Amino acid sequence: AQSVTQPDIHITVSEGASLELRCNYSYGATPYLFWYVQSPGQGLQLLLKYFSGDTLVQGIKGFEAEFKRSQSSFNLRKPSVHWSDAAEYFCAGLTGGGNKLTFGTGTQLKVEL
Amino acid sequence: DTGVSQDPRHKITKRGQNVTFRCDPISEHNRLYWYRQTLGQGPEFLTYFQNEAQLEKSRLLSDRFSAERPKGSFSTLEIQRTEQGDSAMYLCASSFAGGTEAFFGQGTRLTVV
Numbered sequence: 001a002q003s004v005t006q007p008d009i010h011i012t013v014s015e016g017a018s019l020e021l022r023c024n025y026s027y028g029a030t031p032y033l034f035w036y037v038q039s040p041g042q043g044l045q046l047l048l049k050y051f052s053g054d055t056l057v058q059g060i061k062g063f064e065a066e067f068k069r070s071q072s073s074f075n076l077r078k079p080s081v082h083w084s085d086a087a088e089y090f091c092a093g094l095t096g097g098g099n100k101l102t103f104g105t106g107t108q109l110k111v112e113l
Numbered sequence: 114d115t116g117v118s119q120d121p122r123h124k125i126t127k128r129g130q131n132v133t134f135r136c137d138p139i140s141e142h143n144r145l146y147w148y149r150q151t152l153g154q155g156p157e158f159l160t161y162f163q164n165e166a167q168l169e170k171s172r173l174l175s176d177r178f179s180a181e182r183p184k185g186s187f188s189t190l191e192i193q194r195t196e197q198g199d200s201a202m203y204l205c206a207s208s209f210a211g212g213t214e215a216f217f218g219q220g221t222r223l224t225v226v
């Protein structure tokens with residue numbers, strides 16, 4: 001079955017430190033992959049997406065992600081975290097017809113000042 | 114157009130009562146999706162519409178759940194005889210048919226007591 005896995009439930013980083021959130025996928029063909037961010041009580045905001053081509057994709061708010069087929073990974077990175085980045089982050093992939101999204105279980109990011 | 118809107122934002126209901134949620138998608142979008150998100154989990158697909166046609170329903174959508182999109186614009190999700198296990202955030206998203214980017218509303222948080 002097509003799936004995405006986020007191995008880290010919680011991550012804490014200091015403000016100004018670098019960040020990497022892990023995502024692994026299990027898809028037969030080249031997947032369409034996404035990273036979303038969710039602030040408390042809010043909906044989901046798209047950070048970035050990968051379909052094909054350049055494996056390093058840039059997103060909003062200074063985030064980037066790198067698609068690595070050999071590792072079945074699509075990790076999210078940010079060089080310097082701001083306190084406002086504290087939120088829950090979801091990796092997702094497109095599944096089947098109708099463009100349904102399959103989400104990972106999320107990684108809760110805490111930023112220490 | 115300010116994006117996808119959902120109403121109400123919060124709903125508390127007693128077990129056994131019926132509830133109905135509304136979603137207004139981005140006006141140009143012909144696809145509309147419903148997802149459910151329980152605590153500590155990523156959103157899970159429930160159903161989607163293309164225009165007024167409901168094209169797919171997840172096995173998560175028991176016969177107590179019904180969704181409509183009567184004129185291909187707004188959609189409603191009704192839950193009959195609510196159970197405590199129905200407590201969750203219900204998210205609506207919309208997109209263009211064939212589009213790969215879905216835009217999410219802020220969700221309706223349902224609490225069944």
